[in-house]
Amino acid sequence: MSSNATYAYYPGCSGLSTSLDYEQSTRAICSALGITLQDIPDWSCCGSTPAHTVDHVLSAALSARNLAIAESMGVDAVVTPCPSCLTNLKAAGHRMENDRFKKEVNALLDQPCANSLTTKSVMQILVEDYGVEEIQKAVSNPLQGLKVVPYYGCLMNRPPEVMDFDDPENPTAMDRILTALGLEVLDFPLKVECCGGSFGVARKDMVVHLSGKLLDMARKLGADAVVTACPLCQMNLDLRQSQINAGLRETFDLPVFYYTQLLGLALGLSHDELLLKKLVVTPWNVLKKVEEQEAVAV
Amino acid sequence: MCYQCGNCTAGCPNNFVYDIPVHQIMRLLQAGQKEKILTSHSIWLCATCESCTTRCPNNIDVARIMDVLRHMARREGYGAEKQVKQFNDSFLHSVQKHGRVFELGTVMRYVAKSGRFWTDVELGPKVLFRGKLATKAHDIQGKEQVSKIINRFLGDEKK
Numbered sequence: 223m224s225s226n227a228t229y230a231y232y233p234g235c236s237g238l239s240t241s242l243d244y245e246q247s248t249r250a251i252c253s254a255l256g257i258t259l260q261d262i263p264d265w266s267c268c269g270s271t272p273a274h275t276v277d278h279v280l281s282a283a284l285s286a287r288n289l290a291i292a293e294s295m296g297v298d299a300v301v302t303p304c305p306s307c308l309t310n311l312k313a314a315g316h317r318m319e320n321d322r323f324k325k326e327v328n329a330l331l332d333q334p335c336a337n338s339l340t341t342k343s344v345m346q347i348l349v350e351d352y353g354v355e356e357i358q359k360a361v362s363n364p365l366q367g368l369k370v371v372p373y374y375g376c377l378m379n380r381p382p383e384v385m386d387f388d389d390p391e392n393p394t395a396m397d398r399i400l401t402a403l404g405l406e407v408l409d410f411p412l413k414v415e416c417c418g419g420s421f422g423v424a425r426k427d428m429v430v431h432l433s434g435k436l437l438d439m440a441r442k443l444g445a446d447a448v449v450t451a452c453p454l455c456q457m458n459l460d461l462r463q464s465q466i467n468a469g470l471r472e473t474f475d476l477p478v479f480y481y482t483q484l485l486g487l488a489l490g491l492s493h494d495e496l497l498l499k500k501l502v503v504t505p506w507n508v509l510k511k512v513e514e515q516e517a518v519a520v
Numbered sequence: 521m522c523y524q525c526g527n528c529t530a531g532c533p534n535n536f537v538y539d540i541p542v543h544q545i546m547r548l549l550q551a552g553q554k555e556k557i558l559t560s561h562s563i564w565l566c567a568t569c570e571s572c573t574t575r576c577p578n579n580i581d582v583a584r585i586m587d588v589l590r591h592m593a594r595r596e597g598y599g600a601e602k603q604v605k606q607f608n609d610s611f612l613h614s615v616q617k618h619g620r621v622f623e624l625g626t627v628m629r630y631v632a633k634s635g636r637f638w639t640d641v642e643l644g645p646k647v648l649f650r651g652k653l654a655t656k657a658h659d660i661q662g663k664e665q666v667s668k669i670i671n672r673f674l675g676d677e678k679k
Contacts, residue, residue: 235620235621235622235623238620239652239659240623240653242652243650264661265523265605265618265620266615266619266660266665266666267615267619267620267666268661269612269615270611270621271568271608272570272608272611272612273612274592275568275587275590275608275672276591276608277591277613278591279673280670280673283614283669283673284666284669287662287666319652330672330673331665331669332665332678333665340573348646355580375571376570377569380570381572381574381581414539414571415533416533416534416567417567418567418570419567419569420607421567421604423627423630423639423640424601424603425601425603425604427537428534428567432534461652464646469619499650500650500651502646502650502652507605518609
């Protein structure tokens, strides 16, 4: 490992529920690669989209409670797998660079936040601190024979002044990781287009339209599967794929993996450790292609 | 200062459901058309995907403006997209109660408040069969601290 950085880990609420598979596979790959994640004790919700639509100080305070706890842990950075948490934690830090804003945030908190830590995505520490070459060296089970599209979602890289990672229009971090695993990574023009986000419950029609476009493009390109890094994107594309099919009179049948699940498979972790059984569109037929490729190679 | 190039609207994924395209919201803002903006559906249907902010050649943080317009609309009692607001309120209610959001509780409160009893019922078997949705809230020890953050904010807002 190229760095001995220490990380405070912020799992995010969906990791306890709808994205348990992302959460567990993230922990499994970090453990396999020797990256230590120290949980932020008694972490609370970042407020997600609903908080920032109500008020920016409120939203920053909900995030800053966690940043303040992390500051007492003596770590180098805060990391989270979830882009929605990431955007809130990072926006809170960015806005608190303004002293007046920071004062208003701290007035809402029991334990004040000094704003001394940066927050990064797990993907960012994988490519910047650990290194794609090191990941490639750790691959014991290359995933050859599978074509995938990398879908980053809208939040992980934008806006660039706040997120400070990769390219905001054409990010490549996930492309590079997936290529290192032996996958054929297709050029996906909708990498950072919106899936409909948190409108799934209140305005399903919007998710059907937007996520439908993503699945349509993935299929047109001949992808076997979509790969995501976001619990909300994954839920819209996977769990809601049947709603998209009903709404658009379509027959999409594309598994939607978390990139951590494919990384885990390539590192030789088991289906159970990566909770592949949680995927709603079952991945077994697609994964068979990898096994067939292995059989040919032998 | 916005010069109406339309780049924000060109990249806006949700323009198809907006009643006023985002570049026109920016123009109405310059013209002081507050009522027209705060009663619009568009401000509630923006997903804060940050395309507009990222692509504005004038470095205007358009997504942040849309967010602030929602703050103003909320404070002044507007809410053209009632369901979106009800969902957000249900979410924050759950955060205040447990310290972390309890997804099932959030959806159930939203359903009760909105009266939309058929919301996502067809997904029930899929999530239950796979254990994809926690059926119990994960209350944190410091949930009072989180609740106080929200109460202090609401108190400040009333002043």
